[in-house]
Amino acid sequence: MGPQPAPRPEDAPAGAPSAAATPSLAVAGLSLRFGGLKVLTGVSFDVAPGSITAVIGPNGAGKTSLFNCISGFYRPQEGTIAFEGEAIGRLHPPARARRGLARTFQNIALFRGMTVLDNIKLGRHVHMRTNLLDALVYWGRARREEIEIRAEIEERVIDFLDLNHIRHQPVASLAYGLRKRVELARALAMRPRLLMLDEPVAGMNREETEDMARFILDVKEEWGTTILMVEHDMGLVMDISDHVVVLNFGQVIARGRPAEVTRNEEVIRAYLGAGDVGALRARIEGREAA
Amino acid sequence: MRIGALKTSYAADHALFDTPVQRAWLGLGAALLLAFPFVADDYWLYLACLVAIHVIATTGLNILTGFTGLVSLGHAAFMGVGAYTAALMEIRLGAPFLLNLLGGGLMAAGVGVLVGLPSLRVKGLYLAIATIAASFILHFVFQNWSTVTGGIAGLSVPPARILGIELARPAALYWVILPLAGLSVLAAANLFRTRIGRAFIAIRDRDISAEILGIPLLRYKLMSFGLSAFYAGLAGGLFAYFFRSITPESFPLVYSIFFLAAVIVGGMGTILGGILGAAFMTMVPEVLKLGVGLASPWLPNAVAILSPVRTVVFGLLIIGFLIFEPHGLAEIWRRIRRFFHLWPFRT
Numbered sequence: 324m325g326p327q328p329a330p331r332p333e334d335a336p337a338g339a340p341s342a343a344a345t346p347s348l349a350v351a352g353l354s355l356r357f358g359g360l361k362v363l364t365g366v367s368f369d370v371a372p373g374s375i376t377a378v379i380g381p382n383g384a385g386k387t388s389l390f391n392c393i394s395g396f397y398r399p400q401e402g403t404i405a406f407e408g409e410a411i412g413r414l415h416p417p418a419r420a421r422r423g424l425a426r427t428f429q430n431i432a433l434f435r436g437m438t439v440l441d442n443i444k445l446g447r448h449v450h451m452r453t454n455l456l457d458a459l460v461y462w463g464r465a466r467r468e469e470i471e472i473r474a475e476i477e478e479r480v481i482d483f484l485d486l487n488h489i490r491h492q493p494v495a496s497l498a499y500g501l502r503k504r505v506e507l508a509r510a511l512a513m514r515p516r517l518l519m520l521d522e523p524v525a526g527m528n529r530e531e532t533e534d535m536a537r538f539i540l541d542v543k544e545e546w547g548t549t550i551l552m553v554e555h556d557m558g559l560v561m562d563i564s565d566h567v568v569v570l571n572f573g574q575v576i577a578r579g580r581p582a583e584v585t586r587n588e589e590v591i592r593a594y595l596g597a598g599d600v601g602a603l604r605a606r607i608e609g610r611e612a613a
Numbered sequence: 614m615r616i617g618a619l620k621t622s623y624a625a626d627h628a629l630f631d632t633p634v635q636r637a638w639l640g641l642g643a644a645l646l647l648a649f650p651f652v653a654d655d656y657w658l659y660l661a662c663l664v665a666i667h668v669i670a671t672t673g674l675n676i677l678t679g680f681t682g683l684v685s686l687g688h689a690a691f692m693g694v695g696a697y698t699a700a701l702m703e704i705r706l707g708a709p710f711l712l713n714l715l716g717g718g719l720m721a722a723g724v725g726v727l728v729g730l731p732s733l734r735v736k737g738l739y740l741a742i743a744t745i746a747a748s749f750i751l752h753f754v755f756q757n758w759s760t761v762t763g764g765i766a767g768l769s770v771p772p773a774r775i776l777g778i779e780l781a782r783p784a785a786l787y788w789v790i791l792p793l794a795g796l797s798v799l800a801a802a803n804l805f806r807t808r809i810g811r812a813f814i815a816i817r818d819r820d821i822s823a824e825i826l827g828i829p830l831l832r833y834k835l836m837s838f839g840l841s842a843f844y845a846g847l848a849g850g851l852f853a854y855f856f857r858s859i860t861p862e863s864f865p866l867v868y869s870i871f872f873l874a875a876v877i878v879g880g881m882g883t884i885l886g887g888i889l890g891a892a893f894m895t896m897v898p899e900v901l902k903l904g905v906g907l908a909s910p911w912l913p914n915a916v917a918i919l920s921p922v923r924t925v926v927f928g929l930l931i932i933g934f935l936i937f938e939p940h941g942l943a944e945i946w947r948r949i950r951r952f953f954h955l956w957p958f959r960t
Contacts (some may be wrong), residue, residue: 394825420827432825434818436882437811444808445815449827451808455836458810461803466624469807473623513826 345408347372347517347549348393353402355388355573362388363399363573370517370566375543375550377560377581380570381593386553387429389570390521393551394426395419406517421449425515427506429522429553435495439505440473442494443480446512447472476512483545484508484538500531507538511546518542520552524559532556536563561585569593615954629802650787658783664895665787665794666851671875671894672801672887673844678873679881680805681837682817683732687744688845689868690751691728695721695846696853696863697755697762700770703853710773710780710854714793717850718843724751725842726835733831748866755861767860770853783855790851797844802884804840813837814882878934880941889942898927 346369355363363385370376378386391397393404395416404412411419425446433442451472457465481487484504489497494505503523510518523539524532536559542548554560560567560581567584569577571593577584584590620626630636650658674688695717702713728747732740755762762768772781773789780786804810812833815823824830853859871894879890901923909915938944 396821396824415829416824417827417829420825426825428822432819432822434815434822436818437814441811441814445811445823445826445828448808448812453807453809455804455809455840458804458807459800461806465803465807466627469627470623473627477623509826 344372346370346405347374347407348551349403349405349408350389350393351403351405353389353392353399353404355385355392355397355399361573363392366402366570366573366575368568368575368578370549370551372549373543373547374565375539375552375563376566376568377564378551378553378568378570379555379557379560384570385573386570387521388573390426390519390553393519394424417449420513423514423516424519425510425513425517426519427503427510427521427523429525431499431502431506433494433502433506433509436493438491438493439486439497439508440476440481440490442505443476443486443508443512444472446480446509447476449513472512480508480511483541484511500527500534503527503531503535504538507535507542511542511548515548517549517551520550520554522553522555524554524556532559539563627806629806646791650784655783658787660896660899662783662787662790662855664892665790666848666855667872667875667891667895668794668888669797669851670845670848671872671879671891672798672884673841673848674872675876675879675881675884675887675890676801676804676813676844677837677841679876679883679886680810680817681813681834683729683834683837684737684741684873685728685744685838685841686741686866686869686873687725687728687748687751688841688872689864689866690748691721691725691842691845692849692852692868693751693755693859693861693864694724694842695849696859697768697849698846699850700768700853700859701761703770704768710775710789714847714850717853718846721846721849722839722843725845726839728842729835729838732834732838745866748869752861752864752866755864762861765861767858767863768853769858772857773854780854781857786851786855790855793847793851797847798884798888801844801887805884809833809836817882874931878931878941880943883941883943885946886941886943889946893942897930898923901926 348370350369351367353363353366354361366385366389368376378389380386388397392399395411395414395418399412402412403410406419406422406424409422411422411424414422434445437445451468453465453468457463477490481490484507486501486504486508489501489505494502497505507520507523510520520539524535527535539550539552540563543550552564564581567578567581568575569584569587569590576593577587577590579587615632620631625631630639649661653661670688670692674685677683677685697717698720699713699717702708702716703710708716728744731743735743756765758764772779773786774780775789778785780789805814812823812828815826815828816830816833816837820830823833849864852863856863875890875894876887877890878893879888880886905915905919905923908919912918934941
């Protein structure tokens with residue numbers, strides 16, 4: 324499978340939930356409660372195909388819970404989740420993975436005992452057919468598939484994310500920034516149609532953050548993958564996202580283009596802090612202009 | 614010193630033994646094993662067969678505990694299921710030897726899958742207790758289903774036959790047990806270069822992200838239980854033909870602990886560890902016994918004094934491993950290899 328043609332951002336007004344195309348992901352009226360604790364209340368938003376949508380909000384706003392609902396770990400009490408028009412709310416996580424939903428985790432969730440290459444290969448798991456008997460004899464299908472995915476991973480993922488030098492190293496020996504990149508590689512190996520990134524640059528230094536931002540943009544442009552991310556680094560969010568959804572106390576308080584959202588009074592109060600609004604706004608807009 | 618591993622194809626990079634030196638050592642090892650029956654006496658052949666049977670069972674437990682991260686203390690009971698099945702197929706049906714071994718493996722695999730069912734919900738020590746319970750239930754069945762299993766007296770098994778040749782002595786069974794052990798280990802090594810093996814390790818390391826990558830946890834855990842029990846059942850079938858007599862007491866809980874210790878001493882989650890661990894756990898008591906024998910000319914009552922010491926030394930060795938080399942014998946082996954690869958530079 325060659326690179327899919329990337330929907331150009333100009334084709335569909337990026338960010339604005341377009342009525343014409345089926346949204347890549349449509350979340351409607353999602354409510355999640357743990358006992359009496361309301362984690363999410365009536366959350367609705369659409370993710371346009373081929374866009375980068377960022378979910379932002381203060382700590383505890385329910386961003387990661389929202390991700391866990393979408394990937395199937397939590398069962399929301401109300402609401403629907405549709406992926407490319409198909410309701411996936413009742414599917415198990417593996418079934419969602421098969422439909423092209425991939426994600427990374429906030430605190431890296433790689434397999435420590437394996438090499439970088441094996442970690443990335445696991446991303447292809449759902450697209451492989453090798454069964455137990457094939458695997459035990461390692462002949463025919465098992466062997467052919469292994470070599471096929473190896474070639475594909477080497478040429479598409481490892482080259483793309485510049486991981487050549489560490490492919491045979493155990494993940495446990497890698498620096499933090501590289502681990503994040505390996506996790507992205509593993510998600511990309513799934514050939515996702517929707518890639519969910521939970522704080523892709525958290526804890527990274529400036530250089531690593533810039534690299535990661537470049538990789539995310541490249542994934543969007545070269546692979547045409549739709550991206551949904553949770554991120555606290557406002558600079559990154561403002562720079563690369565097409566659409567921003569703001570959560571506070573489990574509710575969507577604003578959504579729109581990055582520039583619109585930063586001007587929204589409620590967002591400023593809830594997220595950026597009520598104190599020195601002017602200074603903050605100046606800082607953000609300064610970065611935007613730069 | 615090893616300068617580099619230069620490969621021109623992905624297939625070459627995926628090979629189990631990727632350097633000529635490794636292949637040469639492997640050839641030498643195979644040649645030694647082939648020559649062994651012609652130079653060794655019955656006692657050493659007996660030990661070799663026992664080690665090979667233990668290698669199969671330990672590799673099986675390593676798949677489950679070392680690679681998939683599910684602790685099982687029912688391994689000896691699975692072995693018992695295989696042994697009884699093979700013995701009954703031989704006695705009642707007169708089915709051919711190799712088919713009986715397969716039957717023993719498959720029956721054990723079925724029981725293993727059943728015992729593995731709680732593994733989706735319970736983990737770690739709780740799973741260990743659940744498997745102990747299974748082990749006691751199976752022991753009870755072996756003991757009390759007298760019409761089939763022969764009760765406490767057990768079953769006595771006629772010698773194995775292949776193509777009309779009777780394989781009664783260890784020297785003859787060696788030619789069946791050793792190749793089967795080799796194949797079992799090879800199959801396990803193959804498994805861990807494919808998606809199935811990777812899924813097992815993924816479940817061990819982080820089951821949540823395994824699920825996100827599309828690995829159905831229950832199916833793979835049961836697969837691991839089934840495969841592990843198949844290995845145990847195969848080893849059990851060989852055990853039945855090797856000792857020619859099986860009783861419920863042939864497969865006590867201590868035997869399961871023996872295999873767990875072999876996995877830990879050998880190295881959890883390494884194929885080599887299964888081989889080294891089984892060999893260590895089987896041979897060391899014998900070597901210590903030999904030491905006692907050698908000491909007897911100087912110490913008049915060496916047997917009386919040193920026999921208890923032997924057990925203590927064996928226990929200390931295991932404790933020593935847990936403390937000083939938690940990654941097991943396989944890690945020591947890797948360090949030795951690295952030394953030679955990097956020589957003359959220090960590691």
